[in-house]
Amino acid sequence: MRPNTTDSRWFDFRLDVAAAVIGLILGLLMVPLRFLASQVYIETIPIVLALACLLYLVSVRVSNTADFPTLTPTLTRLLPSVAFLGMAALVVVAVHQSRSTLFYYIAVWTGMVVLAQVIFADERDYHVGLLLAQVLVFGMVVRLAGAFTAPGYVGIDIWTHAGNWAPAIKEANSLAPIDTEKYYASPLYHLLVAVGSQLLGVTIRQSLIFTVGIPMALSTILVYATANVLVEQRWAVFAAALYTLSGNVIEWGIHLIPTGLGLVFYIGIIYALTRIMSTSYRIRDFLLVVVFSVAVILTHQISSFIMLIFVGAGLIAKVLLSTGLLRPVRTTGLGEQVRDTTNLTGLLVFDLGLITFMWSLTPYRGSSFLETMLSFFANTLRESAGFLNLAGGSGGSANSAGVTAGPTAMEQFIGYLDAMGLLLLLLLTIAGSLYVLHRRRTSQVTIASIIAIVVMLVFIFGFPLFGIRTFVPGRWLAFITVPMAVVGAIGIAYLASESPKGVAVALLVVFTLVYPPVTMLSSQGTLDDPAFDGVQTRYSYTENELDAVRTIANTTNTSQQSTDPADRITTDHPYGTVFERAWEVNAEPVVIDNGSTTNETVVYREYAQSGAEYYQNGRGEPFQPKVQQEDLCRGYSVVYDNGGVAVCERSMSS
Incomplete structure (x- = not known):
């Protein structure tokens, strides 16, 4: 050497x-x-x-x-x-x-x-x-x-x-x-x-x-x-x-x-x-x-x-x-x-x-x-x-009234x-x-x-x-x-x-x-199956999630041209992109303000419990909360549920 x-x-x-x-x-x-x-x-x-x-x-x-x-x-x-x-x-x-x-x-x-x-x-x-x-x-x-x-x-x-x-x-x-x-x-x-x-x-x-x-x-x-x-x-x-x-x-x-x-x-x-x-x-x-x-x-x-x-x-x-x-x-x-x-x-x-x-x-x-x-x-x-x-976009926070939290x-x-x-x-x-x-x-x-x-x-x-x-x-x-x-x-x-x-x-x-x-x-x-659940977003979908898209698209008047609030569904990102791109369904982001939403129709995924999906806060900023169905759909009627996806509609009394 x-x-x-x-x-x-x-x-x-x-x-x-x-x-x-x-x-x-x-x-x-x-x-x-x-x-x-x-x-x-x-x-x-x-x-x-x-x-x-x-x-x-x-x-x-x-x-x-x-x-x-x-x-x-x-x-x-x-x-x-x-x-x-x-x-x-x-x-x-x-x-x-x-x-x-x-x-x-x-x-x-x-x-x-x-x-x-x-x-x-x-x-x-x-x-x-x-x-x-x-x-x-x-x-x-x-x-x-x-x-x-x-x-x-x-x-x-x-x-x-x-x-x-x-x-x-x-x-x-x-x-x-x-x-x-x-x-x-x-x-x-x-x-x-x-x-x-x-x-x-x-x-x-x-x-x-x-x-x-x-x-x-x-x-x-x-x-x-x-x-x-x-x-x-x-x-x-x-x-x-x-x-x-x-x-x-x-x-x-x-x-x-x-x-x-x-x-x-x-x-x-x-x-x-x-x-x-x-x-x-x-x-x-x-x-x-x-x-x-x-x-x-x-x-x-x-x-x-x-x-x-x-x-x-x-x-x-x-x-x-x-x-x-x-x-x-x-x-x-x-x-x-x-x-x-x-x-x-x-x-x-x-x-x-x-x-x-x-x-x-x-x-x-x-x-x-x-x-x-x-x-x-x-x-x-x-x-x-x-x-x-x-x-x-920034990370956002779970409460739009509060200060945007820094990254964990x-x-x-x-x-x-x-x-x-x-x-x-x-x-x-x-x-x-x-x-x-x-x-x-x-x-x-x-x-x-x-x-x-x-x-x-x-x-x-x-x-x-x-x-x-x-x-x-x-x-x-x-x-x-x-x-x-x-x-x-x-x-x-x-x-x-x-x-x-x-x-x-x-x-x-x-x-x-x-x-x-x-x-x-x-x-x-x-993209298809993140190594770190709850932090990295999953961009693939389960059979239940895809079945729900097909069912909702075929049974609901959700034309992208409709201006009636009752015809608009709301869900998380990226799930909403499947509705819009493949089935031309009018899907908008769920807005969560102070832990609740005022949207008329909410499509909830069980995946939302992980906290890796995106919602919007009251200021219109994307954020990633961990959301339970009973919290998001409180006061709503569940009109569809296949075990992985639920559709919640606001009742008349609400």
Whole structure:
């Protein structure tokens, strides 16, 4: 084992070192923001930025020449069997208990086993195909278990797309049922599901899993292929594992809406562009980009906009490299396949032109989609934009007359749990970004990835910091995970090989033990069956809850066009979204003021006893009380009760 050595070039000007120093100072300067606003990312991102820059500076200052720690040959041969056994156990548990607490317990340990092999397996026993198969199969089991075993659909928007529009399109054999909706000009998702149901002779739900759910799980292969162009195979598999385990990605593998299908096509674009910008590409690579671009535009508006950002980042990267500031030097290692920069102007013009044309034709709220979104953005800037005007409802309180209570310790824990996966990924991404800023490691695709990540972070965290959420930042998290996983793989590869051995081992062990649980137990990764009842909201429904929706919709005059208070039902969120989206029933939130409600008709779920559903207080703010039926329906007549759901109507005497 050779000792650590000091890099004599430490004091030479290097762009990567300068950026790391600036990042460290900036991170420390932003720490006091936590005293101005209580928001998990405001509190944690400055710390992550400073820590990542510090780790990079340490790795530059002290070169590690020690051997990389690896698993023993016996463990290397044993762990694949353990991993596949764990996956088989997950299938058995899912069939009998759905995605229960036991399922998550096994999934977390299996994820650790898979990640440990990816990181620590010895080079002589490193079988890429076997490890990639474990990552792929594990991702499919975790996602499809949720989609298959839930009695109905999981999520909110899916009840519109698969519960309403896709069946209507299948029955009408045309797009007429959505001719007034924004998806009329982006109907690929709905056509795939409807046509798949007809061709395969299966239900809409089964077709949804075949045409969207399985491709979502298989997209992991494209992430591996993208990273494999830039890093060695070990870290390419690591990038695939980061993507597969991400809670923000698992969410769209369970909540199967156009966002997930758009993500698949988006990954295809990144893969094809990576090949074009990094290798001796062929005409088929350009054709692949064009096909995926058109597919994204015909699927999902947000996905299309994010695609534009990445293509534009590639063009900006070419301009930067042409200035000479970041001119790459051809060396072996990272970027050994780097070629001359590629001009993406034609592709950007094509995508921008097609998107503008399609959005101008897309109907949305009485106008075109483009005009409506520009109007929304302008109104936001005029009316609600302001520094630290953080959008999003507060927690509320059980009594609207009282002071809004702060989050409980458990709610704070869940907030950090939900953010931790992205923060760990951000740590590696910052390190990887600093690494490729060195001239000897720069390439068009890596600079493009960094630019795209920075721009997307502005949309996800920067704009909401000023109260601007017009761009639906929550939908962007899965998309930013893709370039972050690739650049993060570059970062972990560098830190593992160049950081002091103790630091490198600690970082790798922490990642192996922490990343799987924080992602798979997060609120995003457990939409169908939360790991922490009473804090995380469940977005799937029991048989009793779905039966109640059908019964109420078929026996009550609850038209959304009715203005009669007697025709309006009230219930909790998200349960009310099923009424509105799948059955077009007029459902409004229950208003609880001083522990009681004045609504005429209340649909009460037994689930409300957990306190994870949402009601409104007297000020119209969402909050999560634990509600008993006898309290909410006191003075009401119970006209329907199936054991899981009760309908309470105000009596004349009340």
